[in-house]
Amino acid sequence: MTTEKREIDWATMLIPFGIVIAMMAVFMIAPESSKSVVDTMRGFFGDTIGIYYPLIAIGAVLCSLYIALTPKYGNVKLGNTDKPAYSNFKWGTMIFTSTMAADIMFYSLIEWALYGGEQHVHELGGTQMWAPTFTLFHWGPLAWGFYVILAVCFAFMIHVRQRQRQRFSEACRPLLGDKVDGFWGKVIDVTAIFAIVCATATTFSLATPLLTNAMGSVFGFEPTTAITILVLLLICAVYTITVLFGISGISKLAGICSYLFFAILLYFLFLGGETGYIIETGFQSFGNMIQNFIGLSTYMDPLRENGFAQNWTVYYWAYWLVWCVATPFFIAIISKGRTIRNVVWGSFGWGLAGTYLSFIILGNYGLAQQMKHGVDAIGHIGAGGEMYEAILMIFDTLPLPWLALILLTITMIAFYSTTLDGITYVTSSYSYKQIAPDEEPSRKIRGFWSIMLILLPIALLFAQNSLYSLQGVTIIAAFPVGILLILIVISFFKDFKSWSRQK
Template sequence: MLMFLLFVGVSRYGDIKLGDVDTKPEFKTSSWAAMLFTSGIGTGILYWGVIEWAYYYQGPPFGLEPGSKEAIQWASTYGFFHWGPIAWAMFAIPALPIGYMFFVRKTNVFKISEACRPVLGKHTDGFLGRLVDILFMFGLLGGGGTGLALSAPIISEGLNHLVGLPNNIMTKSIILFGCTLIFGLSAYSGLQKGIRVLSDINLWLAFALLIFIFSVGPTTFMTESTVTSLGRMMDNFFSMSTWAEPFNDLGLFERSGFPEGWTVFYWAWWIVYAPFVGLFIARISKGRTIRQVVFGTVLFGSLGTVLFFGILGNYSMYLELSGQYPVIETLNNQGAPAAIIGTLTQLPLSTFAIIVFVVLAIIFLSTTYDSGSYVIASVVQKHVEGEPLRWNRLFWALALSVLPMIFMYLGGLKTLQTISIIGGFPLLVILPILGWSFIKMANEDKEKRLKKKKDEAA
């Protein structure tokens, strides 16, 4: 998918504009990048950005010894890989046919099935088309729960540290309800007044926190570790992408479970979100070229994750390696939320940093799910003139939170992760169809234009 996307970006398809020739971008670049990043990443980056390296350090790839020097080097690299270009390529592919249908062909149907019409043909209006849309919605509702389940414990742990609120299931439920009200109101307000404003606030607040940690923390270590890890990732990109532990099943090596436990799971998670994020990227990209959409999504998205993992993750790693704070011990004994908040307590003005972190977690959650409810509302509405109906957007904002809350009571995070993988499996077929549909549409329209010119010349 990444190779296909890069081909589209550098080819003649990249010149295609989403809109008429004189159409200007609907949003300025900073707001566009902010909405793009916050809709696609969510609170998960606050959770895993701080703590993911610790899991890799204890269970490293390539059969390395846990806790070794080699393990720590790869631990600081894999976050950039899992959250990098491949993830954002999956998000960008659905945006191409959907944006083309909506802004070039002027179709007022904003659905995954409609974007598959060039391949599905007449079946789009029948059972197969409905099945595609239902699978997309099921995947988003299931996969979205994982993000919600990651967000609530962080916010709850932060509030417990700040004001002494009990860190239990009731507090987490109240937090989810409060966040639902925020992103429900944002979705109800629409793109310009709601989602764009929240995304802008989120972007600048995140930058402020990252700059603060980068300034008061081990700046040299964070810089050198980030640069070194990026170099290692680029040097080993294909081996990291295709490593599957084939000889371990023969008993030649001890099986680590790393590829399926991390890389494959992450890809399943991105696939679940891909149609939703792609729909949203398409909706906010009016007036931009396909090339801008392709490289803007991959570059802005990857750059954002590099900043979070490079600063939050490397700061947390520095505390562990220097003996200033037992991150791994806290993680293993008290859980990830406690280790994350504990890491922040080591900062100067730690109370201020934790407040900003908790607010960021709430807004990240809200910007992801208000865009999610906006997109689902567009999918279930037969025709979309401008924006989907307000009551429709509000309904799906509530639905996005209620179902994951039930799952959280039933089985916690592992249940939600399983649901997200089940929901993502059918989308493995849908994503290539979306890419194929874009190429077919662009070629068909080019042939029509050439034929029209020939007829006019004749």
């Protein structure tokens, strides 16, 4: 690569960095005021114009299916190579572990209990039927559709069109033309990076305290904010070391992470004594979701009788949207040698398989303790108790709970590290004005982004924001990403049409 091609785009690096530092200062100096502003903005984006998010979610899935089922799109091979860059197993495990942060462990263990106290769930028919149904719905096809459609657009841009700039602005070039080289391109890229910083901050702020509580329970110390920050720094060290080894290091860690993940699933499924209940409830809730899928997808509670759609469904679609900035790029990069159809079905298949296994096994074990054995996690949270305490209540019902907690801790750290490796790799590519599809960003740049992604979570932990406020940060950041997604999809179809004519 020439010096010109390797030139760093300082604006794209330093502007988001400045925004993050400013937000850190605000959250740490004026936590109550910042919380009030975030909650107000969440009310507008999540409630007043909340229908914006499910419309994009439905559109992304329909568009992905159309591309996969249409031969002229689906048969296109990504790159001039005889075989895929990675085996199906390696590819699939990287898709799942590098797109699902440790929050999947957190939500799998407790999300059913958060729904169990909702009025809407009881109106529909109760916790047993609907709490596990909503977990599968909110982590199902509509959620993965965001990743899949953008992965296709980016893969086509990188491997077929051989573009030398791996960023959101470049994906908009077929539609916006040379404008992406100027002011508007900077706006697009800064917005994208800011969104992914918000996504990682929300994930860390929600799930890391569970790590601290789990370790405190095993080793007998009192969980504090300071200890949680030390855990964050430990995770930062692990994923920084891994990302310095590039894609090969990420691939190896993804394999380790998948084995740890299966180990904890088997622990819950076969040692917890609720194997039959877990499988039957999962089977039932999956069928219930399929049967009611269209109604669930379009439910908006226009009279605001319970607020469920705004508090949960809108939040989840926004949550997946902000993660779209990095994870689809990573899926695209590792999909060289595959067809577009393979990327669509493979991403949906591997992603949904891992996600549903987690929610069915971990979630339904906790639900069994609530419904059959009197472990009142729903009541504990409803009375103002911490979600992390409710999770520990569930772990206490397992044989050798300390061993299960250690396994949970190691698995969550591996999930964090694998996901943040993928994100760091992609955001590092943003730092260059041009970079070839097969070229890795420098270690210094990867190290910079590894540290930057840990800053805002620390500020949010100091501010001790509520779940509602953390969700608000995500919903706000997701709004412009939704607009960019639409622009990128339109650009893909326009670019594909131009490419087809040139063949």
